[in-house]
Amino acid sequence: MSSPRFSPQEVTVVFLLGGPGSGKGTQSSNLVRDYGFTHLSAGDLLRAEQIREGSEYGQLIKNYITEGKIVPMEITVALLSNAMADTLSKNPGSTSGGKKARFLIDGFPRKLDQAVFFESTVCPSEFTLFLDCPEEVMETRLLKRGETSGRDDDNAASIRKRFRTFVETSMPVVTEFEKQDKVISVTATGTVEVVYERIQAGFEKRGVQKA
């Protein structure tokens, strides 16, 4: 079997999972600021590809996102892998003697096949940060976000579908990584600041240093 494109000796990959509206994007900004992560959001990369002129996947991605379904993994993994390569080519020092490059991969892997495929072809993950949030709280946040986000999926019908996909398809990924003792689980209710305190405490317990 061929080896992954990036070695864990040269880059650190942390996955960030949680239901829609659990606060992944919001907390990513804090983590980028304090821990020196490069933030890659699978959803953002898919939305950019959806509107990219010349993309053969635009309509397909739009349909999957509106239905709250998981886009075929080859598309998402290629976008992530290329974004990682782009980042490293712009900061070559990060892999040669300097500090290891850290990637925070937000909203991925949303399905077990994505997890297995990414870890075997792109890079094994160090651990997964899981934001644990009740659906009522996420729904309130998403409906509010929908007032200004312009997203095709921040509406009541899509939100219901996304919750279902999360429970049926994405939670098994968290369960699998828990079995491998690779999850930092954080309660994601309360203010942004309170949630971030819990995240920092979880990182500290695992020995993750600030940048």
Ligand code: ADP
């Ligand atoms: P995700 O990326 O997990 O879907 P976001 O970070 O986009 O979630 O957060 C969803 C919405 O909830 C955003 O409008 C954000 O400003 C808001 N939000 C995030 N965290 C909190 C929090 N702890 N309390 C209240 N609102 C929050």
Ligand code: C5P
């Ligand atoms: O993470 P975010 O909420 O931005 O994701 C929006 C949508 O993008 C998901 O509901 C899903 O349709 C798609 N997506 C995906 N695979 C991922 C991440 C997002 O199919 N790994």
Ligand code: MG
């Ligand atoms: Mg997000």
